[in-house]
Amino acid sequence: xxxxxxxxxxxxxxxxxxxxxxxxxxxxxxxxxxxxxxxxxxxxxxxxxxxxxxxxxxxxxxxxxxxxxxxxxxxxxxxxxxxxxxxxxxxxxxxxxxxxxxxxxxxxxxxxxxxxxxxxxxxxxxxxxxxxxxxxxxxxxxxxxxxxxxxxxxxxxxxxxxxxxxxxxxxxxxxxxxxxxxxxxxxxxxxxxxxxxxxxxxxxxxxxxxxxxxxxxxxxxxxxxxxxxxxxxxxxxxxxxxxxxxxxxxxxxxxxxxxxxxxxxxxxxxxxxxxxxxx
Amino acid sequence: xxxxxxxxxxxxxxxxxxxxxxxxxxxxxxxxxxxxxxxxxxxxxxxxxxxxxxxxxxxxxxxxxxxxxxxxxxxxxxxxxxxxxxxxxxxxxxxxxxxxxxxxxxxxxxxxxxxxxxxxxxxxxxxxxxxxxxxxxxxxxxxxxxxxxxxxxxxxxxxxxxxxxxxxxxxxxxxxxxxxxxxxxxxxxxxxxxxxxxxxxxxxxxxxxxxxxxxxxxxxxxxxxxxxxxxxxxxxxxxxxxxxxxxxxxxxxxxxxxxxxxxxxxxxxxxxxxxxxxxxxxxxxxxxxxxxxxxxxxxxxxxxxxxxxxxxxxxxxxxxxxxxxxxxxxxxxxxxxxxxxxxxxxxxxxxxxxxxxxxxxxxxxxxxxxxxxxxxxxxxxxxxxxxxxxxxxxxxxxxxxxxxxxxxxxxxxxxxxxxxxxxxxxxxxxxxxxxxxxxxxxxxxxxxxxxxxxxxxxxxxxxxxxxxxxxxxxxxxxxxxxxxxxxxxxxxxxxxxxxxxxxxxxxxxxxxxxxxxxxxxxxxxxxxxxxxxxxxxxxxxxxxxxxxxxxxxxxxxxxxxxxxxxxxxxxxxxxxxxxxxxxxxxxxxxxxxxxxxxxxxxxxxxxxxxxxxxxxxxxxxxxxxxxxxxxxxxxxxxxxxxxxxxxxxxxxxxxxxxxxxxxxxxxxxxxxxxxxxxxxxxxxxxxxxxxxxxxxxxxxxxx
Numbered sequence: 001x002x003x004x005x006x007x008x009x010x011x012x013x014x015x016x017x018x019x020x021x022x023x024x025x026x027x028x029x030x031x032x033x034x035x036x037x038x039x040x041x042x043x044x045x046x047x048x049x050x051x052x053x054x055x056x057x058x059x060x061x062x063x064x065x066x067x068x069x070x071x072x073x074x075x076x077x078x079x080x081x082x083x084x085x086x087x088x089x090x091x092x093x094x095x096x097x098x099x100x101x102x103x104x105x106x107x108x109x110x111x112x113x114x115x116x117x118x119x120x121x122x123x124x125x126x127x128x129x130x131x132x133x134x135x136x137x138x139x140x141x142x143x144x145x146x147x148x149x150x151x152x153x154x155x156x157x158x159x160x161x162x163x164x165x166x167x168x169x170x171x172x173x174x175x176x177x178x179x180x181x182x183x184x185x186x187x188x189x190x191x192x193x194x195x196x197x198x199x200x201x202x203x204x205x206x207x208x209x210x211x212x213x214x215x216x217x218x219x220x221x222x223x224x225x226x227x228x229x230x231x232x233x234x235x236x237x238x239x240x241x242x243x244x245x246x247x248x249x250x251x252x253x254x255x256x257x258x259x260x261x262x263x264x265x266x267x268x269x270x271x272x273x274x275x276x277x278x279x
Numbered sequence: 280x281x282x283x284x285x286x287x288x289x290x291x292x293x294x295x296x297x298x299x300x301x302x303x304x305x306x307x308x309x310x311x312x313x314x315x316x317x318x319x320x321x322x323x324x325x326x327x328x329x330x331x332x333x334x335x336x337x338x339x340x341x342x343x344x345x346x347x348x349x350x351x352x353x354x355x356x357x358x359x360x361x362x363x364x365x366x367x368x369x370x371x372x373x374x375x376x377x378x379x380x381x382x383x384x385x386x387x388x389x390x391x392x393x394x395x396x397x398x399x400x401x402x403x404x405x406x407x408x409x410x411x412x413x414x415x416x417x418x419x420x421x422x423x424x425x426x427x428x429x430x431x432x433x434x435x436x437x438x439x440x441x442x443x444x445x446x447x448x449x450x451x452x453x454x455x456x457x458x459x460x461x462x463x464x465x466x467x468x469x470x471x472x473x474x475x476x477x478x479x480x481x482x483x484x485x486x487x488x489x490x491x492x493x494x495x496x497x498x499x500x501x502x503x504x505x506x507x508x509x510x511x512x513x514x515x516x517x518x519x520x521x522x523x524x525x526x527x528x529x530x531x532x533x534x535x536x537x538x539x540x541x542x543x544x545x546x547x548x549x550x551x552x553x554x555x556x557x558x559x560x561x562x563x564x565x566x567x568x569x570x571x572x573x574x575x576x577x578x579x580x581x582x583x584x585x586x587x588x589x590x591x592x593x594x595x596x597x598x599x600x601x602x603x604x605x606x607x608x609x610x611x612x613x614x615x616x617x618x619x620x621x622x623x624x625x626x627x628x629x630x631x632x633x634x635x636x637x638x639x640x641x642x643x644x645x646x647x648x649x650x651x652x653x654x655x656x657x658x659x660x661x662x663x664x665x666x667x668x669x670x671x672x673x674x675x676x677x678x679x680x681x682x683x684x685x686x687x688x689x690x691x692x693x694x695x696x697x698x699x700x701x702x703x704x705x706x707x708x709x710x711x712x713x714x715x716x717x718x719x720x721x722x723x724x725x726x727x728x729x730x731x732x733x734x735x736x737x738x739x740x741x742x743x744x745x746x747x748x749x750x751x752x753x754x755x756x757x758x759x760x761x762x763x764x765x766x767x768x769x770x771x772x773x774x775x776x777x778x779x780x781x782x783x784x785x786x787x788x789x790x791x792x793x794x795x796x797x798x799x800x801x802x803x804x805x806x807x808x809x810x811x812x813x814x815x816x817x818x819x820x821x822x823x824x825x826x827x828x829x830x831x832x833x834x835x836x837x838x839x840x841x842x843x844x845x846x847x848x849x850x851x852x853x854x855x856x857x858x859x860x861x862x863x864x865x866x867x868x869x870x871x872x873x874x875x876x877x878x879x880x881x882x883x884x885x886x887x888x889x890x891x892x893x894x895x896x897x898x899x900x901x902x903x904x905x906x907x908x909x910x911x912x913x914x915x916x917x918x919x920x921x922x923x924x925x926x927x928x929x930x931x932x933x934x935x936x937x938x939x940x941x942x943x944x945x946x947x948x949x950x951x952x953x954x955x956x957x958x959x960x961x962x963x964x965x966x967x968x969x970x971x972x973x974x975x976x977x978x979x980x981x982x
Contacts, residue, residue, distance in 0.1 A: 033911075033913065037561070037911060096919060177857055177859065177971075178859075179859070179897065179970050179971045179972065180896070180897035180916040180970070181893075181897060181916040181917070181918055181919045181921075181922055182919055182921035182922050183916075183919040183921060183922075184897075184916050185913075187971075245901065245908065245909055245914050245915075247970075247971075247972055248972060251971075251972040251975070254975075255857060258856045258857055259857075
C-alpha cells in the first residue's frame with residue numbers, strides 16, 4: 001500500500017498523473033467507511049490533508065471554496081450566510097457536527113453519492129468546479145459533473161481544486177425530507193433558487209444524479225397554484241426514483257410532487273415582488 | 280473521582296489482548312438455508328488453521344433453552360450462520376484467509392415469516408427440538424415436534440378450553456372464550472419488526488485452555504449460564520470453566536448466553552493457545568436481534584367500559600435458533616394482557632423458528648412487542664366506546680388486592696399514579712380535546728424464579744470488597760451495588776470495591792437481566808451484611824431466592840415476584856402530506872420503589888426512552904431473501920441527540936419500599952403512547968416503525 005501526502009496542488013496533480021488509479025482522500029468520511037467495510041480495496045492513496053491551498057476560502061467576487069474546505073466551516077462562515085444563504089443552509093443540513101467537521105466540499109462532489117445533500121443545491125445555484133490536471137484547468141458546471149452513481153465527468157488524472165458559486169442568489173430554499181433520524185441523509189431534497197426572473201428547482205437524493213428540468217421551471221407563474229402543481233406533477237412524472245432504506249420509489253414519487261410544490265411556494269413571494277418591481 | 284468511562288480508562292473485552300494469542304475470523308453462510316457440501320482450504324496462506332463443522336459436530340448441540348445449535352453449522356440455517364472458523368497469528372492474515380476459504384453449499388428451502396412457518400408445507404428449520412438441561416430452561420418447555428414451534432405458552436383463566444395446539448390463522452370462539460358478556464369487541468393484528476441492539480462495543484472474547492481448564496474472558500450478562508453451557512458442551516465440570524466479565528461497552532440483551540464463545544473455545548483447544556474472536560459491526564446484525572412478532576388482540580368490554588375478556592395470540596419469530604425465545608414468548612404472552620382486570624383471559628404465544636438470524640434478549644424483553652399491540656387496542660376500544668382513553672384505563676387498572684390473569688394477587692401497585700403522571704406531562708384534558716396526544720400503561724415481569732448470592736469481604740484499612748456476579752454493561756450496576764453495600768455497612772462508598780465478575784471468585788447469580796440486579800443484589804447484600812456482623816469473621820455471605828413460575832399450559836402461578844410498572848405519554852404532530860411525525864413530547868413514568876442512585880436511575884430511564892423512540896420511528900431490520908439489508912450504521916439509523924429533545928420522565932419513589940429495577944420499564948409503553956397520539960389524528964397504525972411512508976399508508980381517510 002502506498003500513502004501519498006502532497007503539500008501543494010502542483011504536487012497533488014503530478015501524483016494523480018503518475019498514479020491515476022490512486023484513491024483521493026479528502027475528509028475521509030466516505031472512503032474511510034468504504035475501506036473499513038471492505039467495499040473499497042485500494043492499493044494506493046493520495047491524501048489531500050496537507051495541501052493548504054485547497055483550504056482557501058474567498059468571498060471577494062464569487063464564492064470560491066477550496067476543495068478541502070469543510071462543511072462545518074461553510075456552515076459557520078458569516079459572509080457565506082449573508083451572501084450565499086443556500087450554500088450555508090445545505091451544508092448545515094448534512095449529518096452531524098462530527099461529520100461536518102471532517103467532510104469537505106470537494107469530497108462530497110467527487111463521491112457523487114446520490115444521497116448527499118449539497119449537489120442539488122449547487123446545481124440550483126449554477127455552481128461550477130475547477131478541475132485541474134497536469135494538462136490544464138477545466139471549468140465544469142456541477143450539473144455536468146455528476147453523471148451517475150459514484151460517477152463523475154472528471155478524467156482520471158484530474159482533481160477538483162475549487163468550487164465556485166456566483167453572487168446574487170438570495171432567493172433560495174432548501175427542503176430536506178428526512179424519514180428517519182434527524183442526522184440521516186435525505187429521502188427527498190428540493191433545492192430551489194429564484195434569480196433574474198428565472199426559477200431553478202433541483203430534486204436530489206432520489207435518483208443517480210440531481211434532477212433538473214428547466215423546461216418545466218420556465219412555465220412557472222408565481223402565485224398560480226395550478227402552474228405550481230403542474231410543475232410539481234411534471235417532476236414526479238419524469239423522475240424514476242430509487243427504493244432504499246429511506247423510502248420506496250412510490251413514496252418518493254409522491255414526495256417529489258409535495259416538495260417541489262412547497263419549494264416553489266416558498267419562493268413565490270420573492271418572485272412576485274421581483275415581477276412587480278420589473279413592471 | 281472522574282467516572283472511568285469519561286477518562287476512557289475502562290478496558291472493555293474488545294480492548295484485551297494476551298501474549299501469544301491468535302485471531303479468529305468466521306466464514307458465514309450466504310444462504311438462509313443450505314447444507315455445507317465441502318470446504319476448500321487450498322487457497323489459504325500457510326500457517327492458517329481452519330475449523331470445520333464436521334470437527335466440532337461430536338461436541339453435540341447447545342442452547343440455553345432448546346439444544347439446537349452446533350458450534351459450527353454443517354447445515355446453515357440463516358444468512359450469516361458461521362460454517363467455519365479460521366485462525367492465524369495476526370488478524371490481517373485471519374481476515375484474508377476467511378475471504379479465501381471456499382465453501383460449497385446445497386441450497387435448502389427457507390421460511391422467513393413467523394406465520395408462514397406455521398402453515399402447511401412450510402420447511403422445518405429443525406427436525407427435532409431437544410429441551411436443554413441448562414439452568415436457563417427454568418420453566419416447562421413445550422416444543423411441538425414436527426413443526427417450527429419450539430415452545431408454546433398459554434394462559435387460560437378458569438373454565439376456558441385449551442383449543443388448537445397451534446395456529447397461524449385463529450378462528451375466535453367468543454362463547455367458549457368468555458366474551459358472552461362483552462357488548463363491544465375490538466380485534467386487531469399488529470406487527471413489530473426485528474431490530475438490532477447496536478451496543479457501541481461489538482462482541483469480543485478471548486478463550487484459553489490451561490491444564491484442561493477453559494478460561495473465557497468475554498462481555499456477557501450471563502456468566503454462570505455461560506459457564507454451565509460451555510462445561511456441558513466440552514464435557515467438563517462447571518468448576519473447570521472460568522468466565523471473566525470485564526465491563527461491557529453496552530449490551531441491551533445482546534451479550535447473553537453463548538454467542539461466539541463456543542467457537543473461540545473450540546479453536547483455542549485445537550491450537551492449544553489463546554485466541555481472540557471479535558466481531559465487526561456487520562456481524563452484529565446476524566448475531567442477535569430483537570424478536571420480530573405478530574400479535575393479535577381481541578378485547579371485549581361492556582358498553583359501560585368494563586373489560587370482560589381478552590384473547591391474545593403472539594407469533595414470535597425467534598429466527599434460526601431458539602436462544603431464550605421461549606422465555607421471550609412467555610413474557611410476551613402475559614405482558615399482552617396488560618395491567619387490567621378481566622373476567623376471562625386466553626393467551627397463546629408461539630416461539631417459532633424461521634431462517635432469519637437468531638433473536639434473543641433485548642431491553643423490554645418480550646413486553647415491547649405485545650404492549651404495542653395491547654395498548655393500541657385499549658385506545659381502539661376507547662374510540663369504539665366514545666370515551667376518554669385515560670378514563671377507560673383508570674376504570675380497569677389493577678389495584679392492590681386485585682387478581683392478575685395468572686391468579687397472583689397484586690401488591691405494591693401504582694399503575695394509576697403512573698398513568699396520571701404521564702397524562703399530566705402532555706397536558707391531557709380529561710374528556711376534552713386530546714388530538715395529537717396518547718398514553719399507555721404496562722406491566723413487565725422480573726425473572727422468576729431467580730437466585731442471587733453475594734460475598735462481602737473485609738479487606739485492609741476498613742475497606743470492603745463485594746463479590747458479585749452482577750455484570751456491568753454501562754448501566755452502573757457496580758456503582759449501585761457499592762452504594763447499597765456502603766449504606767448497609769455505614770461506610771463511605773469509596774471504601775467499597777466491586778471487582779468485575781469472575782466465576783472462580785464470585786458466588787452464583789442467575790444473571791444480569793430483566794432489571795433484576797439492583798433488586799436481588801440489594802436483598803442479598805442485606806443478608807451478607809447481617810452474616811458478616813454475626814459471623815465475627817472477615818467474610819459474610821448472602822443468598823436469596825425468589826420462588827415462583829408459571830404453569831405453561833394454563834399460565835397460572837407466580838409470573839413475577841414483583842412487577843415493573845410503567846406508563847408513557849406522547850404528543851405528536853404529523854405532516855399529513857409527507858407522513859413525517861414530529862415528537863413534541865415523550866414522557867415516561869416508572870415505579871422505582873426506593874431509589875438507590877437517582878442520577879443513574881434517570882439515565883437508565885432516559886436510555887430506555889431513547890431506544891424506544893428509535894424502534895418506534897425508524898429502526899427496522901429489513902431482509903432480502905434472509906440477508907440483512909445494510910448491516911451498518913449508515914443504512915441502519917439509531918437516534919441521534921437531535922431526536923431526543925422531547926424526552927422527559929418521572930421516577931415514582933416510595934420511601935421505605937423495596938428497590939425495583941429500572942433498566943427497561945420505560946421502553947415498552949413509549950411505542951403505543953406515540954402510536955395512540957398518531958391514531959388520535961386520524962391514523963390506524965398497526966406496524967412499526969412509524970416511518971413517514973407507513974404513516975401515510977395507515978391514514979384512515981387518505982388524501
